[in-house]
Amino acid sequence: MASLTLDKVRKAFGPVEVLKEINLAIDDGEFLVLVGPSGCGKSTLLNLIAGLETATDGEIRIGDRVINDVHPKDRNIAMVFQSYALYPNMTVRKNITFGLEIRGVSNQERDKAVADVAKLLQIEPLLDRKPSQLSGGQRQRVAMGRALVRDPDIFLFDEPLSNLDAKLRVDMRTEIKKLHQRLGSTIVYVTHDQIEAMTLASRIAVMKDGILQQFDTPQNIYERPNNMFVAGFIGSPSMNFIDATLSEENGKLAITIPRNGNPIVLPLFEAPESYRGYIGKDVVFGIRPEALTHKRTGSDEPGSQYVNFDSKVEVIEPTGADTMTVIEIAGKEIVARVRPDRQPKPGESMTFSADMSQISLFDPDTELRI
Incomplete structure (x- = not known):
């Protein structure tokens, strides 16, 4: 060899x-x-x-x-x-x-x-x-x-x-x-x-x-x-991409996603220094389906990096081990991976948890990772 x-x-x-x-x-x-x-x-x-x-x-x-x-x-x-x-x-x-x-x-x-x-x-x-x-x-x-x-x-x-x-x-x-x-x-x-x-x-x-x-x-x-x-x-289903803005409040960074006058704000608990150059600017927020799921037990506890938000369910796709759940955010269809026993019905509103330790941010012009 x-x-x-x-x-x-x-x-x-x-x-x-x-x-x-x-x-x-x-x-x-x-x-x-x-x-x-x-x-x-x-x-x-x-x-x-x-x-x-x-x-x-x-x-x-x-x-x-x-x-x-x-x-x-x-x-x-x-x-x-x-x-x-x-x-x-x-x-x-x-x-x-x-x-x-x-x-x-x-x-x-x-x-x-x-x-x-x-x-x-x-x-x-x-x-x-x-x-x-x-x-x-x-x-x-x-x-x-x-x-x-x-x-x-x-x-x-x-x-x-x-x-x-x-x-x-x-x-x-x-x-x-x-x-x-x-x-x-x-x-x-x-x-x-x-x-x-x-x-x-x-x-x-x-x-x-x-x-x-x-x-x-x-x-x-x-x-x-x-x-x-x-x-x-790489990844199946592939990573979700959502147009967003990187904002800062009281020294804390957050992802802000516009939604019919009621934006979704997802705080970043840890952020690399490279993010600071994008404060106030548009970014592409990337999150994989397995990092976006039904409300997790303990997601409200201090130290958790899960952030909760509500969204209406559009379509569900049962696969046996998981249920792929399609929701719409900022005009885009987003896929979340949900346990079968937590499976929602289309048209229902549901609380989702986003694992903010598993996200990626991209420059919308160059498409490179920030």
Whole structure:
């Protein structure tokens, strides 16, 4: 295994620049997930690492070795594709060992390698079947087995679960996580699914329009997003954004949200120094649905960072474990996460609690976190 470094990497197709000075450094054994909407450049970046595309500028290193001009077959990288890319006329065993055979690996070594991988992936009963006789999840395991037998420095996964149904996707996600924990492999994984990114990654690189928006741990990206795009893209349901003003009274800061002559005032119990430059100015108030819920027990007690306010319920969406409750504030639909036993009825007024320790404020012009 090895570390991976991308230093000011750019990629242009003619006049169109699809990657703009990407800087990433992941350590040996890390699980990096590249995430973003379609067309953000994440698959292009994966192809540059694999050698399927050539960087316009910048440097790509595996360990201490610059690989910009190294042929794909000499980079010691294994890739798992979205389409599985299995040979339909070969058995599972042959699919897994074909690359080893081409490189002249002995029969004895090939047999040991396939036995080890088949045991690891629990596909031993499938070795004599052909791909047409396998389910989608089994085919994906075989594709992973073919990558594993190479013992590469880095594994590249290009949206490997997008062709699977929802339940199988969850199961395979768990299997990939277990595999990484067993092997300690260096993995770069591309997905547009932010739940996959959050559950699998050691660190996440969030991309948009060829620009790296944030590179951090899943928890930091979730709790301290750099900008409104990251805040809205990561999390399901996504973060609520409400137009507000930052006010000050008796030395205490508060978020003031206009509402038909009866504004909602949400005091800030703790505020970073950066907020003070926005006193009296418009801000975008961000709060995740789980930080906005039914009135919490003890929310009126001293020391609590929950602030209560009343609002009419527009729509409820039961999900089993929670009820997503839609309310309207300042002309925007806001989602709160409510316990099923506290579930309101549409049209009713209800007291909600906002956890002010879990908020984000953004500059409305730059959309950057304040």
